[in-house]
Amino acid sequence: MKGRIFDTKYSSKGIFLKVGKDEKNYVSLMIFSKNVELFLKQAIDPSNFYNGKNVEVFGKIVSKKTPQIVIDNPAQIRIIE
Numbered sequence: 001m002k003g004r005i006f007d008t009k010y011s012s013k014g015i016f017l018k019v020g021k022d023e024k025n026y027v028s029l030m031i032f033s034k035n036v037e038l039f040l041k042q043a044i045d046p047s048n049f050y051n052g053k054n055v056e057v058f059g060k061i062v063s064k065k066t067p068q069i070v071i072d073n074p075a076q077i078r079i080i081e
Contacts, residue, residue, distance in 0.1 A: 002055070017031070
């Protein structure tokens, strides 16, 4: 999927990145705490690096409270123009 990351949130489980148009129309990208280290090793702080950028995301969308993609590694998120 492609979209703009418009919000990020920390939780005890990890980092949520919201991709879409607004609070009513978005998909959550969930980076579990155990996987955040993979981003940091590449000098990427997910909560700051991606915020406000257009991205292409690779992964399976699952239905939770809102649609969600679990991000296991940085290769699943690519910045696009």
